[in-house]
Amino acid sequence: MQALILNDSVFLEGFHRLEELFHELTSLYLGVLSPEEIWTAEAAYEGWWRIARQLPPAGTTCPCRTRRPDHDGQNAPVAPGPCLGAVKGRCLHVIESNHVDLATLELLHGLLSRSGGERTTQLAEALKDIERPGERLVDDFRRIIATLRLQPPPELMAALRAATASHATARIHLNPAQNRAYRAFLRRFEQTFYRDGRPEPDTARHQ
Incomplete structure (x- = not known):
């Protein structure tokens, strides 16, 4: 399955922070955690890595943000970029993920969530x-x-597929319907990742 990730600095920092969690669980606590917990942490680490290699490192400034947007008649203003397309000066990362990797991440999250409630494990x-x-x-x-x-x-x-079929850094021009879909996805991204007192969205500054 394909997922679409905005080049959002807060999301990327949080995503890459998980590596420290996985690394410590699978290296420092081998003799402490149960075999099931170790297996789950290792599987989640592998799934995380397959996704991580498709995303830029934490702290990377998207080059697209420094470019001046182009205007193309009735189409939305867009900017070129080294990622799989840039819309309105923000890179969009199209990543491939699979259900097994996401399921193992969810399984580890469930173990961590339950253990936090028990506080004695x-x-x-x-x-x-x-x-x-x-x-x-x-x-x-x-x-x-x-x-x-x-x-x-x-x-x-x-x-994205049409514009990058021949060149991965192609300019992306959105028609009105595609632009509405982009903005709807931007709102969904913010509503999903930013809520309950999280920091101000990186994407919120995008007009």
Whole structure:
């Protein structure tokens, strides 16, 4: 299945932060956690890695944001970029994910969530050691999974495929219907990842 990820700095930082969680669970707690917990953490780590290699590192500034948008008649203003298309100066990353990887991420999240409620398990102790002060790592994990599961609008995906069929850095021109689909997806992204007191969306500054 394909997913569409905006080049959002807060999302990318949270996504890549999960590597520390997976690494510590699978390396520092091998003799502490149960075999089921270790297997789940290792499987989730592998699934995370297959997605991570398709996204830029945390802290990477999208080059598209520094370009001046072009205007093409009635079409929406767009900008070129090195990602799989850039719409209105924001890169869009089209990634391939599979149901098994997402399921193992959800399985590990479920184990972490339940352990946090019990507060007496070895996994809960491990999580307490890994979390930074003020961090809500399990909740951030949930938001990231939900964002990865967002279904991209068919109209927008069609525009991306058509524009990048011959060149991965092609300019993306959206007609009114595709532009509405893009904006609807932007709202869904924000509603899914940013809520309940999260920081101001990186995407909120995008007009």
